[in-house]
Amino acid sequence: MAELVETTVGVVGRPHGIRGEVVVVVRTDEVARRFASGAVLRTADGRRFTVTSSRQTPSRLVVGFEQVSDRNAAEQLRGAELFAVVPADEMPSGAEEYFDRQLIGLRVLDAAGHDVGEVVGVEHGPAQDLLVVDVAGAQRLVPFVHALVPVVDLSAGHLQLADVGGLLFDPGEDT
Incomplete structure (x- = not known):
């Protein structure tokens, strides 16, 4: 079994709308991979969040999580650092790119x-x-x-x- 490592992928910003979506400050070059529907991310305190949607607007990434259904819950998540657990030997999508x-x-x-x-x-x-x-x-x-x-x-x-x-x-x- 491959060794797993934890990598920071983003920080939750302000809520977006009333349905629980949040703006995420991206900390990864692999946005499509890390914020794909079904991806599971966790916070420093161990809470797990499953991505249900993500879309890039001209100025930000907006993400929806299965566990966050309204603006109040989204506000509670503000400032949380998001981590993905990935295989240690995983390589970036592009040549000449590095994590x-x-x-x-x-x-x-x-x-x-x-x-x-x-x-x-x-x-x-x-x-x-x-x-x-x-x-x-x-x-x-x-x-x-x-x-x-x-x-x-x-x-x-x-x-x-x-x-x-x-x-x-x-x-x-x-x-």
């Missing part, structure tokens, strides 16, 4: 192959994702684009940065 859980913990190598830090988080920005890299106790943000991070080797446990000055260290900073 946050695959990137966090990877060693970061500079262009010369020297170990310079560790990925400790991923921030999802409007333009692109940012890797949060711990470099000797200081956190640096690296845009997660192929031009700056040309190598991601999950099996070796590292990623390698391009030879771009100032990417992890400020000019004049001791390295």
Whole structure:
């Protein structure tokens, strides 16, 4: 049996309408997979919710749950972080895509192959994702684009940065 892991997929926002739907702030690139009808999500306190509907509007994702039937129940869910339990070896739908859980913990190598830090988080920005890299106790943000991070080797446990000055260290900073 495959090992299972828990992954954050969204945070419940405000209610939408009077029938229990909610706006979800998405925390996954796999929206269609995670919010498909019948998907079961849970909250940090262990409550389980079955997706009955989801639709993307121009500015938000609206989700309905079997267990949430009115606006009052939807309001009670506001702020809840939603998790999905998935196989640890599950891969994203697209090539050259990674789940946050695959990137966090990877060693970061500079262009010369020297170990310079560790990925400790991923921030999802409007333009692109940012890797949060711990470099000797200081956190640096690296845009997660192929031009700056040309190598991601999950099996070796590292990623390698391009030879771009100032990417992890400020000019004049001791390295």
